[in-house]
Amino acid sequence: VCESVATIAEVAREARVGVATVSRVLNGSPAVRDETRRRVLDAISRLGYAPNATARALSTGRTRAIGVLAPFFTRPSVIERLRGVSRVLTRAGYQVVLFDSERLGALPGGGLDGLLAISLCPGESDLERLAAAGVPVVLVDHPHDRLAAVFTDDVAGGRLATEHLLALGHERIAFVGDGESGAGARRRRGYERALADAGVAHDPALVRSSPCVRDAAALTRKLLGAPDPPTGLFAASDTLALAVLEAAAGFGARVPGDLAVIGYDDIELARYTGLTTIAQPLEESGAGGAQLLLAVLEGAPAAARQLTVELVVRETTGPPSGTRGRTRRNHRAAGRDRRRQTRRDGIRVRS
Amino acid sequence: VCESVATIAEVAREARVGVATVSRVLNGSPAVRDETRRRVLDAISRLGYAPNATARALSTGRTRAIGVLAPFFTRPSVIERLRGVSRVLTRAGYQVVLFDSERLGALPGGGLDGLLAISLCPGESDLERLAAAGVPVVLVDHPHDRLAAVFTDDVAGGRLATEHLLALGHERIAFVGDGESGAGARRRRGYERALADAGVAHDPALVRSSPCVRDAAALTRKLLGAPDPPTGLFAASDTLALAVLEAAAGFGARVPGDLAVIGYDDIELARYTGLTTIAQPLEESGAGGAQLLLAVLEGAPAAARQLTVELVVRETTGPPSGTRGRTRRNHRAAGRDRRRQTRRDGIRVRS
């Protein structure tokens, strides 16, 4: 037990060897005689020595720290992705340094071996900033033509959500987006395509966008108060969907009778609130991104990896109350029984 | 736009000054002639230079990085605390380095200016590990006699929760703890004292503990299936309370009629699910902890700061269904109207 933190030189003196030998022992070099290694190890424990990470980083040029950029404060889905990231990175001996992607400006020069950007849709200036760090970058939750990425097919997901509503017999289907983040825009495209394929007229008045979750409530009221209100609604994220649900309740609309609501992401909250949604493997996406980054750090080529989405039917979707037996299939009932099943088209339905 | 990252020496050469002058400009020293400063700044932007954080850290002995230890994966309340931490630290120019407090062992020697431990109840060995880092430590969510801390009075909170149930007319009140984390144990003590003060018999069979949230469901079923089941239940955390709610629903018990449930923490989920709970300022606790740590880093004495808790009545508590007007006050009704009011005893009731 000593006061000031010991240095490698002190260990060397204590063990009566050179600092290089101590360094070799520290780094597991086989080129050290057993007896010498023992002497060094003894000295280390006697002095309570621990190598200084900063000095090592300066010397090797590698910090063993990964910067994780994320909009923590707005999206719960990000937290779940972060779990995967943290697990993989920590296990590999890397530190996780958090950055709020809102303030992307203040990325430190040096000090980071790589960057993991979660749910970031980088504009041209963002790309420059990322590049300025001079380290490998991997995107999680967003495809990119120049950057390595782990992502899902948001267009397919948007289509899946919309088709679920269509299958239940809905035709007036609204879309509430999140102010055109990359993912939200792609989900909207899937929505539009599903409508087109089903031959359902696309009413622009049913497509709304709310950058901030608060506005979603107002949008919902406006939607429900219109002359020809929607009977189904697809929200570009679970957070948005939950806001819609609250607004609908406040408006006196029953869910799913008056308004069927489907979200996107399958965050934990969705499970508790019984929200029907499009699930994507959140934690896995984070873990996958971390693994990809680690691989790139080892010299692997920057690849891209796509994960799959699936429909999760819970309690907020059902046929429109005006309908009688018009639905092709009662998804609601499927959602009610607690078993998990796979439909022949590969879409999982679970409660 | 240059390929390799420039160094201070290159900037110095480019600006035709010494490295010390560049360093002075970098650190905002006033002792630099304006014209010289301009030359340096020009060279810097011409070379796209950014100082190397690692080298600076090694030289100054301060890394401007704070380690944040937290059980991220088990408690949602931690995320909200983290928001406050991140806001304060980032604004002060510090990096946030995440550590899962489960694996407390792998704290790096050096590389961190300070440690912030969230919801950690450090045992003797943990204290040694924390001390081994050789930097100031601040605890968030846990009082400590040797360490600086930001915390609330969990005993008072537990008492508050129990008194709410007592006031509603409950006498068979169960407690579900979280396997005796520090906070949970203190909340239980508050529960016991409230019962004692009210002259209500304390039945040990009503006190259960579930380290893992999953078990809470089984505990709840056992509690409800007993010969003389509780009519009220106080869970040591919202997460636990939510699990209880699910189990109660599965059991066919109506809430709050058959079982009134109150949680603790007031996480976001609680708002969505209408859970009555004891609220504590989560984000503020994180921010407060960060500020305290920053102050200690500046040489301030290690102080302690206590935040207050308050009762938030929502929809999961009410009088036992057997009762008719026996309650001293109808908290349920108070919770129903959306205004926020302060009772004369300082307990806020809001919906």
Added chain:
DNA sequence: CTGAAAGCGCTAACAG
């Protein structure tokens, strides 16, 4: 196998 010495990029005296 082992030790001496040269950096890694920056800051901070210390002289001018």
Added chain:
DNA sequence: CTGTTAGCGCTTTCAG
């Protein structure tokens, strides 16, 4: 005001 220089603690040739 400005330049020179000596470290910060560790890794890594390069000689023994």
